[in-house]
Amino acid sequence: MTPEDMDLLAALGRTRAGLKVEADKHYVVESRLAPLARREGYPSIEALVAALRAKREERLIWAVVEALTVNDTAFFRDRATFAFLRETALPELSRRRKDGSVRIWSAACSTGQEIYSLAIAADEARNLEPGVRFEFFASDLSERCLEKAQSGLYTQFEVQRGLPIRLLIKHFENHDETWAISPRIRQAVRWRRINLMSDLSGMGAFDLVMLRNVLPGLDLSVRARLIENLAARLTEDGLLVLGEAESLAGVTEALHPVAGRPGVFARDPAYRAAAA
Amino acid sequence: MKTCLVVDDSRVIRKVARRALEDIGFDIAEAADGMEALAWCRAAMPDAVLLDWNMPVMNGLEFLQRLRQEPGGDAPVVVFCTVENKVENIRLALDHGADEYIMKPFDGEIIAAKFAEAGLL
Structure with missing residues (x-):
């Protein structure tokens, strides 16, 4: 070239x-x-x-x-982050939304492993309020990625990257070397093609937004605008989750890091103490 | 340094597994069947066992049953590594005391992910 x-x-x-x-x-x-x-x-x-x-x-x-675009992803990528979500963040959000719904958005979902991991984590979490409903949304720029994500079909190689074996046999069925996620988990997710550079104001409010390992692939000039747009979509006590090694230092002050939780950011600084 | 006993009747698989496990900091011993593996464990119990299912002399499932009855045999983390990929077989392995399960073919990334999942990294 x-x-x-x-x-x-x-x-x-x-x-x-x-x-x-x-x-x-x-x-x-x-x-x-x-x-x-x-x-x-x-x-x-x-x-x-x-x-x-x-x-x-x-x-x-x-x-x-x-x-x-970069589409690399895996089930339960960053084990510590998912342990925090399952054991602390999701139960805390379920208590705050008692009898309501917790809305979760995987904003650059790639081939779906991340949103399915969250749906499985919510299914496995033991200390959730019984009346609360979890709503899972997933979006990506790539139609091809969304097609694969919606199919819920993964290769043997893909399911062995991050999925503990007990969760694999509980939530998937295998047909030779293809593994299909259970219809119950697959149907819990709503999918949409979204360019994150477009107007996001029609998306509604979310309690948890995942945007993991996306910022490094974006031009510096758009990072602050994107994070501020996503921050505007968060509820007052909502969380934005980036990759464990990602930081917002020098990008924007719209969100604050949650102490002791690498890659997790909150709108409300008071939440830092509650979630730590 | 943690030790891992690689049990597989294929010399090629043992070599591939050895390289992957050495890359993540394990000291490796090798056995070609369950009986040989049991002798290794009686001499020095490893921290982990990477275990094939179908082997001559003594298969992986029988080895696992006998290992768990040995003094100190409940300690090693056992990760099956086999072509058996049916859910019934995976359940059988877990019911017999396996901690994790790898379906062949595998690579270093899968070994590292599964050993991390089993608490070995």
């Missing part, structure tokens, strides 16, 4: 989805676009980019932008 090709891809990624596409990382971009070029019937990535330039076809532009 030429530097001009890389510039075009970087500009598309940034303007359409806030993505950070580094000009010197040809190999990363090429590895992400190669499967798309094959699917679309182009003999090379260069031919795909040439078509992009010539046709300016929205469908192809979005297919390229989707292919540039």
Whole structure:
């Protein structure tokens, strides 16, 4: 690819989805676009980019932008975070929403492992208020990821990354080497294609928003706006959960880190003491 | 350093498992069947056992039953590592005292994830 090709891809990624596409990382971009070029019937990535330039076809532009996103995920990724959610955050939220509902949003859900892990965690948590209802929402930019997520079908390799064996046999059925999540868990989740750079004000309020390992792939210029938009979607005592190693230092002061819980942020500083 | 006994009749699998486990800090011993593994355990009980199911002389399930009856045999964390991927087989292994379960084929990432899940990392 030429530097001009890389510039075009970087500009598309940034303007359409806030993505950070580094000009010197040809190999990363090429590895992400190669499967798309094959699917679309182009003999090379260069031919795909040439078509992009010539046709300016929205469908192809979005297919390229989707292919540039990072989709790596796993069940119960960051065990300590999920232990905190199961044992502390979900029970606490259920007490506060007694006889109401706790709304949870996996904002960049990729192929679904994260939202299903949360649904399983809520199912397994022992100290929840009996009257409370959990509502699970999941969104992603990628149609392909959403399709797979909604199918609830995973390979043997995928279910062995993070799922304890007892939870696997309790919540999945296997057909040869494919594992299907139980209909009860799958049907508990509502799915929607959402570009997080778009207006999120129609989403309603959430008690828990997950946006894990997404910020590093975003352009610096959009990180603060995204976090502030998500903070505006949180209830007063709601939580935003990023990846364990992620920080909001220097990004925004709209949210405060929860003491002793890496990657967990709250709107209300008082919640830090309650959740710690 | 924690010790792990790798029990599998395939030399290739033992070699792959040894590399993966050494990468996450284990000292490795190897056995080619359940009987040989039992002799290892009687001599020095390991912290963990990575255990195949189908082996000659003594299979993994029988080894596990006998291990749990040995003095100190309830201590090792036992992770099955087998081609048997039916839910009934997994339940049987757990009922016999297995702590975790890996379905072949596996790689270093799966071994590390399962050993972490079993509290070994």
